[in-house]
Amino acid sequence: MTCIICDGSTLSRDCPVAPFYALRTGVTTATMETCESCGFTFYLPRITDEQAASLYDGYRDERYCRERAALEPGYTPDLNAALSLPRVYDFDAASILDYGGGDGRHIPPGADRYVYDLSGEAPVPGVRRWGGEHVALVMCCHVMEHVADPRALMAHLLTLGDAVYIEVPHEGAGGLLHEHINIFTPAALGILTGAPVTVTPFTFTATASPIPS
Ligand SMILES: [Zn+2]
Numbered sequence: 282m283t284c285i286i287c288d289g290s291t292l293s294r295d296c297p298v299a300p301f302y303a304l305r306t307g308v309t310t311a312t313m314e315t316c317e318s319c320g321f322t323f324y325l326p327r328i329t330d331e332q333a334a335s336l337y338d339g340y341r342d343e344r345y346c347r348e349r350a351a352l353e354p355g356y357t358p359d360l361n362a363a364l365s366l367p368r369v370y371d372f373d374a375a376s377i378l379d380y381g382g383g384d385g386r387h388i389p390p391g392a393d394r395y396v397y398d399l400s401g402e403a404p405v406p407g408v409r410r411w412g413g414e415h416v417a418l419v420m421c422c423h424v425m426e427h428v429a430d431p432r433a434l435m436a437h438l439l440t441l442g443d444a445v446y447i448e449v450p451h452e453g454a455g456g457l458l459h460e461h462i463n464i465f466t467p468a469a470l471g472i473l474t475g476a477p478v479t480v481t482p483f484t485f486t487a488t489a490s491p492i493p494s
Pocket of ligand 1: 285288
């Protein structure tokens, strides 16, 4: 297999599929591919649009959390809340699109704010649903690790605004196919974006709490 970021050759090994991922996508066998050149890791088979729609249906709503927690006891309401915590961004841009930004809650104020998200969630006050407007800045945070074709998404984002901000988790490949189907290294992200990569550690905390019934 060749790397979907840099076209280098990959090392392949069989890996298990997380039960919730299997339930929603129907995928039961997978391999993990690690690029010998840029270190990028990705899982096969690649997710289809139909499977993604099923996997992210009602993402993090009450039913989603209950179904996932039943299969993944660590997926607690507290963990889910921690993943949705406000983040502090200080962008100097007149207009901002958050691509894949849920309800748009993470877009800093002071700009014309737009959100695009497959979930179709209603935007928070002050944020408009994106209708194709060209913007000064496109932010795309914690999306790239979920998509089947990061290069295609990157190329698309570059057509939407004057600048693009990409944020992905700095995580190791766990050898388990779950919703993060792309594990980036700084080198891989640099090749994808063609820009210098800054690694800024961010830690969230979560405590155990009862699984919703
Ligand atoms: Zn590579």
